[in-house]
Amino acid sequence: MILYRYINRQLFATTVVVTFVLVMVLVSGRFIKYLADAAVGNLAADVLFQLMAFRLPEFLQMILPLSLYIGVLLVLGRMYVDNEIVVLRSGGISDSTLVRSMLPPVAVTCVVIALFSLYVTPKGDAEVARIFEEQQNRSVLELLTPGRFHVRGSDSGHQVTYTEGFNRSAGALSGVFLSDYRRGATEAEGAEVLAVWATEGKLVERYGMSYLALSDGYQYQGKPGEANFRKVHFEQALIRIGKEKQVARPPKVRSWSTADLYASEDNDAQAELQWRVSLVLLIPIMVLAAIPLARVNPRQGRFGKLIPAILVYMLYLGALLVTRSWISDAPQGQVPVWMHMGWVHLIAALLVALLYLWPGWRARQRYERGRRA
Known part of the structure; x- marks a missing residue:
């Protein structure tokens, strides 16, 4: 369908640009930190790019969902400002059609994030930990x-x-x-x-x-x-000139494979497993939320609701991080049933459903008031 290709082409270009900008900001900050460590001799200069390469999947798994979310907001916001959505509505295009048009990019992003969070990032974290262990055991000279x-x-x-x-x-x-x-x-x-x-x-x-x-x-x-x-x-x-060689410490749970996390009953392992799955579930829920959140008045401009929408995303992500911390800090084997990231996703899904139902409910209320009057 022409409409699907039109929306997806703009969404792809916008998401790539936003991802590039966010990656450059995040990578630059991390690289400067590593460069400062290398300048004082805590790291060898020849491992800097290795560290950045192994950390890149971790950066992308956090940035890609946000980039896609911002991309949907910007693309639909521009279409509202240019009255393209008004034309589509008059032609019978509903929110469900917009949702179907975004299924391919959402599916691709979910697959990429699942690959990163469940497989690639843990291996990268293990390599980063190994490099830091080697650097600590190297002599000053x-x-x-x-x-x-x-x-x-x-x-x-x-x-x-x-x-x-x-x-x-x-x-x-x-x-x-x-x-x-x-x-x-x-x-x-x-x-x-x-x-x-x-x-x-x-x-x-x-x-x-x-x-x-x-x-x-x-x-x-x-x-x-x-x-x-x-x-x-x-x-x-x-x-x-050097300290006694340190015995390699066991890797942190963030470096464990997903299979090891699933087999473990440790609180930290369960929190990490839920976090990896949550990064995948975050994408479809927030893209669905972006469609009603992108509704703007042409006088507001395409950025009219961008800041509030990003705050909603940060609130959702913050709730997941807080729940992750609660699970890790809970007494071993005594994690309450309500302390699970699944509840955060369920509440978010209900709020997204409310975003879709709210305009219809308000329209019915106005109709009832007008008929009574």
Whole structure:
């Protein structure tokens, strides 16, 4: 049908544009955060794009339903402003026809979101967790950029690391400088600095910890502001530069497969399973709500009800998130029957049905009043 193709073509173009804008905003913010972590040495620069690629399905599963919802509002809002809906109504086109015209994009979006939320996103979260685990177990020197000072600090002091050259494959460094500044427990104790300069260094593993084997260097130790620094020359020295390797922690429930969530009776697992299914159910309910919410007066403009409609969407999504939190925080095995996301979807569906019935009910009321008058 020509009407179906007309609406779907506009809906597709609008949804793609809205999705692109929202993805760029969300991805840019997350990438800046990861870039800041890489700048201070908490992440290696070569894993940034891997992290973004594995996080992209999670971003899309949250953005696509909203983009489709906004797309329906914008497309129908423009048709109301241009009086196209008035012409369609006079030709016998009802809300049910508009609903049928949007079935293909809604079905495609539901399939994509189901694929992401039930399969792709958990695998991506597992890979992100694995990368962060690897980064935590990497030594400070493995995150170094040759020719730049690497500073890490805390309330008790800070450490500075520098190398002129770094052969990562061999784990060999040249022109190594290490400085450890420690504040005293009291003001009377003051601070102390331990600095080391060596011609060469090599990363080695001993007892599950990272060490730096230094060759032909000097060690300086003393208190800032005093002249009694101790200088020691060494031919070989072994310095611990990393913490003990951490045992891999069990993955969070968001990284579990959907089959594992279904088989588990844990509250967190059940909340995550309901959340994944809710992302799929969210789409048809909100698209159905968008059709009556998009009704605007031509004088209002196509954006007349956009903000209230988005607030409705955020309220629905917020109710799902609150219910998810309640299920996770409930005592194990004692989740009440009413504490289920299915009730949120049922209430939303009833409110959507009310949106469709309300205009007809008001028209009948006006007719009855006019007849009595």
